[in-house]
Amino acid sequence: MTREIAKTPEDIARLFVERANAGDAEGMAMLYEPDAVLDYPLGNHTVGRPAIHKALERLVEARPQFKLEEPLPTLISGDLALTGTHPLDGTGGRVQVARRQPDGSWLRVLDRPEA
Numbered sequence: 001m002t003r004e005i006a007k008t009p010e011d012i013a014r015l016f017v018e019r020a021n022a023g024d025a026e027g028m029a030m031l032y033e034p035d036a037v038l039d040y041p042l043g044n045h046t047v048g049r050p051a052i053h054k055a056l057e058r059l060v061e062a063r064p065q066f067k068l069e070e071p072l073p074t075l076i077s078g079d080l081a082l083t084g085t086h087p088l089d090g091t092g093g094r095v096q097v098a099r100r101q102p103d104g105s106w107l108r109v110l111d112r113p114e115a
Contacts, residue, residue: 005105009081009098029053039112
């Protein structure tokens, strides 16, 4: 299966929502670098794409409906980007660090879905 790549750091949030709503945990995990860190479940550091994939499988099993949230301005320095959104569920904020890959695409390095 061929999946769309994130051409900008902001694309990652859209692709995450689309894949989550499709129940595609593997595709969601592919938005992370191999050694990425996800703070999910909240307060637990899930490290590495395989572990992130397992955590996201549990998330999509519940079949929540995700909505694309209003992005905060992206900060970019070289190959690193800080992204975030105003959460619709009132959790305070979501923040991520993404890195530009050698092919020009972007993947998450750090992800805190609830701040």
